[in-house]
Each structure stands twice: as C-alpha cells, then as structure tokens.
Amino acid sequence: MPLQVDVTFTLNGRTTRVGVPVGASALTILRERLDLAGAKLACGEGECGACTVIVDGQSLNSCLMPAVDLEGREVLTVEGLWTDAGIDPVQDAFIEHGAVQCGFCTPGMIMQIRYLLDRNPNMSEDEIRRGLEGNVCRCTGYKKIIDAVIAAGRTATA
C-alpha cells in the first residue's frame, strides 16, 4: 500500500479530514474518498477543465493537484453551490438558458464561471469566452453557456 497521510481542509464549508495516498490527485480523493462525483475525470492531464474546483478562491484542475496539498485549504465543489439559499445563480442560469446537454463538462464549467464572476460580474462576451478557454464542451457549441454567464452576471449585479 502506498504511504498515506491525513489531510485536514475545509470542504464546501465544513472541516474535513481524510487519509490520502501520497501521489493521489485531489480529484481522486474528492470522487473516491469523499463521494463528490460532481467534478469529472475526463482527461487527467489538465486539458479539458471537467475537474475544475475552486481552491482558496482560485479555480484549478483538480486532476493535477496533489491531494496532500489540500492541507489547510478551502475547497468549493459544485455540490457546495446548493445551499440554504437555494442553488447558485450560475446553476439557475444554466438550467434556464439550455446550457446543459450531456452535462459531463457542466460541473467544471460552472465552477470556472463561479470563479470568473466572483472576480468580475460584468465581463464582456470576449472576456467570458477567453475565461472559458480551458473548459471543453463537446455538445453545446458554448453559445448557451455564454448566455448563461451573462444572465448570471446580471443576477449578481442586480
């Protein structure tokens, strides 16, 4: 068995402690140890964005992050966006604007957008497109995703 270490971090607002094998990715631990299957494994090499989560306010590809580096961090996954206040405006906008087809890229896409909107709720369409460059979608052609970002940005600034 590979060497295991305990890591303690904040996951969707709750303190979490989990034993992680050295060498495992944060994505593997989220999916396989913590039963958060929202973040997806689609390429495993940081090329597609399906595993995007927010760590200390920064979006990143969790497939490339060593799980041991989770220690002391604050991690937000797609599951953490449904709170007492309801679902996140980005999730709502995805539903209303038809931004979902197969949905496999959706959780990563939503986390990237949550990160972009937290930085700037008034992005231009070009800024939105560039911000989504690292998130691949094979179904939608991105148009409805961009529509959803614009709508969610409006909600945020309303």
Added chain:
Amino acid sequence: MTKIIEKDTIIGKRVRKMDAPDKTTGRTRYVNDMVLPRMLYGKILRTDRVHAKILRIDTEKAKAVPGVHAVLTGADTPDFGIGVLKDNPPLKKDRVRCIRDEIAAVAAESEEACDEALRLITVEYEDLPTVFECEDALKDGAPVIHEERPDNIAMAQHFDHGDIEQGKAESDFIVEGDYNVHYVTHCNMGVSCAVADIDPDGRVTLYSQSQYPFIMKMDIAPSLGMHPGDVRIVQPPVGGAFGSKLDVYPYEPICVLLAKATRRPVKVIFSREEEFIASPTRQPVEFKIKAGMKKDGTLTFREVDTLLNNGGYTSWGATTPYVTMRTITSHYKVPHIHYSAKAVYTNNPFAGSFRGYGNVQATWAIETHMDKMAEIGGFNPIEFRLKNANEPDEITPQGSNLGCIDLVGCLNTAAEKSDFLAKWAKYKDGWDSPERYKRGIGIAASLHNAGGAKIHKSDGCGTIIKMDDYARITVITGASEIGQGIDTVIAQIMAEELGIPMRDVTIVANDTATGPWDVGVHASRTTYIAGKSAQRAAQKAKAQILDAAAKQSNVSADALDLRGGHVVQAEDGVAVMPLDRLLRQMHFAGEAAQLVIQSDYYEPPTESEDENHVGDMSAAYSNAVHVAEVIVDTFTGEVKVETVWSVQDVGRVINLTGLEGQIEGGIAMGLGYALSEDLKIEKGIVKNPFFRDYHLFTAPEMPRIDMTFIETMDSEGPAGAKGIAELPTIVIAPAVGNAVYNATGVRIDHPPVSPEKLARGLFEREQRMRQAAE
C-alpha cells in the same frame, strides 16, 4: 363561479431540460461515476503491433499480483466475434490486426493492481506484413487481413441509374475532383465505460453507454456464450455519445466475462489516451468524382467512386456508404448516376458510426465539387444550386420521396440573410491584393433523413403511460436519453396532449427490462419516432379520459378537451371538473375501475431498401443550408470563422432552446471537422491521442450563429416536427471550405483546412501567379 381555461400550447416554446437541475448540481451519476458493492476494476492489455501472429501469452506472473481476481485471454472466452461482420473477437487468440487489439484482461481490487498485472503479462509475436492504404490493400499479393475475404474488401455497394454515357454526351462541361476526407473521433467527454453485474442464475445487467440497447442484447450475447434474453442493458446518464455507441465494442463483452469469471461486479473504464486509440473514428473516405453540366447549369450526370479505409475490423463505419449513397443520388436533381463504394481492410484502427453517418463526408465532397462546377459554368454559387435544387414531393432515383422539403426556401433565405452575393463578388476580387487578412463567404446545402432510417426490421418505438390519482403521469419510453433532450420533448408532447404541466410528467427510460422496444438513438430519428409514439399514446389516454368525463358530465366526449389540469368544454373553455378528481373516480369505480394505462408502438411508414438500394427508408427528409463568413490570415494560414448563417427545415419547432442547442453544438463539431480535428494515424499508430494535440473547438473560437428555422409541418412527424440533429454537423464544413476559397482563391480538397495546408496552398498560388506574370 365558472372557471374558463383558454387553449394554450407549449409546442415551439422554450422549456427547461428535464435533467438540467441534477446535472448542474453534480447530482447526476454517470456510468463513469458508478460504484457497486464489491465491485472490481477491469483493464485491458492491448497489443503494440499492428499485424502479427500471437505465439504465446504468459499470464502467470499477472495472476500472482495481490488483489488480482482474474486474468483472461482469448483462450478463456467464447469463440465468437462482434461487430457488423462478426469479425472481431473481443480477446484475440492467435492474431492481431490493428493497434487497438485486445490481448488480455485483468480484474482486480484496484486500478493500480490491474496496471501492475498488465505490466507482467508477456506476449510473443511473429510480425506479419502490413498494409495501410486502400489502394495497396487491393493490389494482388497484398497482405490479407481476414482469410475469409482474400480480396480485403469488407463490404461493397454500388448504385447505377440512367445512362452515364448519355449524361456525358449531353454535358457541355465535365468537372473532375478527388476528395480525401480524414479520420476524426467523437471525443465524448465521458470516456468509454461499462459496469457488469452477474447473478447466480447466469443473468447479467450491463450498465452501458449503449445507444441501441435492445439490439445490443442480441449483438453481445453470442460473444458471452449467453442467451440474449439473459442480458439486461441499463443506460445510466452518459457523457456524450454522438454515434460512438451504436455497436458492441470489445471492452463490453470483456467486462461481462470478467464479472462472470470473478462472480463480482466489474467496471471497465478507459483512460483518455485509450479512448483516442481504441474507440471508433469517423470513416475516412477517398472520393473520385466526375460530374457534368449543360451550359444553362443543368446537371447531367454524377459519377462517384469511393474507397473507405476499413481498418482491421468491421463496425458500422463500413456501412456509412449507404447514407453517402443518398447524397450522391438524391442531393440536387441528377438524371444519370453511378456510385460505388468499397470498404477495404487495412492494419489501421477501424471506424464506427458518428453523427452525420457518411453524409458528413459525402456533403464535403459534393458541395465542394458543386462550388467548382458553378465557377466553371460561370454561375454564382446560389443560382447554380437553385437551378438544380430538389423540389417538394420529388421521388429521387433511389426511391426516396422527399415530401415537404424546402431546399429553395433554405437557399434563398440563407443568401438573403447573409447578403451573400454582394459579399461573394467583393471578396473574390481581393485574391491578389496584398492585405494580410482576407474575408470570404461560402455556402453549402445538404439533404438528410429526418424521419428515421429503416435499416432494421423495425424502425419503431414503444411508449407506455400511466396516470395516477393526482394526475401525475409516468411515461415509459423505449427511447434513449443521451443528453440530447428526448425526455424533455416527450414530456412536452405529453403536457400538450393531456393539458397538464410538464413538471407533472416523469420519464422512465434507458432500461431494457422496463422499456418497450426501440431501435436506438441514431439517424436523427428519436423526436420523430419516439415523439410520435408518445403523442399517439397520449391521444389514446386522452380519448379514454374524455369518454369517462362524458359519462359524468352529459357532454359528448368530442366536445370536451383537457387544459390546465381540468376537463373543459372545448368550445368555450369552461372547466367541467379537475382532472385528478376524474382520475380518482375512474380508479375507484369498483369493478369498472380502470386506471389510465395506455401503450403505443409506432412504426413509421417506410420501407427497407431492396437489393438495388431502392426504397423510401425514411418517413421524412430535410435540408439545411449554411453560409460561413471567414477571415483568413494569409501569413499563417489560420482561418477564423466569424459568422455562420444556419437555415434549416425542422418540420416544426418543439423545444426551441433544445433545437438551438443541437444546431449550435452540431456546428461546433462540424467546424472541428473542417478546421482543427485530425486524428493522425501513421502506419497504423495513433500519433496524437491527447486533447493537446487533437484540437476541439473552444469558446473563444466559436463564431456568431444566426439561425432560421423553416417549418414545413411534416404530416407524419409529432406536431409536424422532423429530425434535426445531424444536419448542422453535415453541412457546415464545406461552407467553410468554400468560404476559404472565396477569400483566397485556394481550394483545400482534403479536410481539415489546417493552417499548414492553407499556408502551403497560398504559397503555391502565389508562385503560379508569379510564373504566369513572367
């Protein structure tokens, strides 16, 4: 107080996709996310040769790895091939024919233990002579890939109509062209995956990404040594499919055989690299076209010979010529036709079905060729296409009744909305200007089946509906939801017919144990056929409900309607009674109790092709016309698609949002085909099995898209709808190619129009111009 409920319609509106709330919150569990109690992982050892005899496989060390429960080779498995010609044994016993070939499989408690075991398997080979090009494989003395077919021809089709020699004699111009279309692959975001669970009675439940679950039972069973009735296919949500899952592929029987060997559930899941190497591609085709026209622009004949690189085995890629054929014979009016196709075995990876199915390739070739012909004949691209456009109710040489098509309307609308002719004339005057960035505009049209495709004994689909005491409806459909949105369309049709909110409809699908039969999700058929079956079942339920209401209200059934959760008088909308109360009364009426349960099986009015390929195999046909406006960087050869005008005959809009999404996504996929996607296969080896070297379109690259829907109201489709999802992928690529020509004067006949090819083409054109000037 009298309650009045006006007639309202939900058809054509924007509605929410039923599965979107779960998919946006991370609640949806895909096959890839599945974990069953006591589940093992399965992995496959693939060959590193492209053509070799297997002399010996040694698995002893692998079996000794801690956590390993089974190691299988071809010696342990039923001697039965899968695929269209049953030429592909899931585990290869004595010979490998392409780089995908499966040698052994391991089931273990962790993926790491699987990997370790695979590393410890040794295989001894004796290399065999190889062949990679169709032309070489057809030569005398070429290496034979399958002994049963010594000529290396896996499948061949041909069609002849009229008299080609007469067509040639009547031609004022004859134009020739070669078009070699390339390998691309589906790149589903969810990689290939299966989970098999076997019970002590020898029945298996396969959690699968299949697009054709009912036929899959029959196709997979022999390779398992099982009866098809003992195979249950469950389809959890999938991360894309696009035609890639219309066949059985080796990992699926391997997964079941591992479960059988270990008596535990087994999950096989690919890595992304494995997905690129070992999942199907689009069929590459070499087209040779000769076509003639009169001075007035009338087409006289079309002669098309094609070779398809079939790779080592035969999946549905080899049957794509059937669909290519309809475009060759029926797209535009052509009096004399010759078409032939040969799918040739080589040591390359093999192709499967992929959105557009043979028509992406055909439309690239035909629409590029039409553009060349227009220029040679002295016509603009619009007038030449209009001159030869198919008409409504035309019967084509293959016997297809095109029905309520509107190709003329599509062409005119696209030309007007894009201001095509003015731009086209202006841009082609700029070929020799020294500007770095040049604009171009191009058009392409396409024809596709839009009412199913009778390639099986039945092209039908069944529906069962059940209404409960609270007027909630459960719909059990044979249709497969793979993300395209059929459950939403069915719920919409139910809500429309039964006058209830969509929210009150639950769709049960994707399980062969519960659903009635359906041929599968392919050929742009599901809204048309499953939607129609759902509509007919709902209409039966409605008649039953209105009969019951008539008995209670002294109003005849045909004067009643269902609206807003009530039975109402059809004429004035006066509410007679709430629907849920009526349903409870029907339910609790003692011996006469009859809960509303209705079923329907819809078989479209189509016919299989006869031995000469004549037959009206689809109940509807449709056209799409795309115009693309591009900017070419003549220094680098890069093409930026700025705007796409999409005009498509959709029959009738059902879910406006879903329809737009299908077209936008289809365009993105087609733009990748046109410009950036290229699975590079050299000597049988996949050279770029990673996203960083295989470029899918990303958000910044997508053009502005202007969509127009033409509603021809198909008489057979549900509410008038036609199938829509393949056309955008089929038609966009040649529109882009033609636009690049309009910008630069450079034709790229063999897609993709990569910067390398275009830069070379621009350089060569400049050389020619310079030489001509000297």
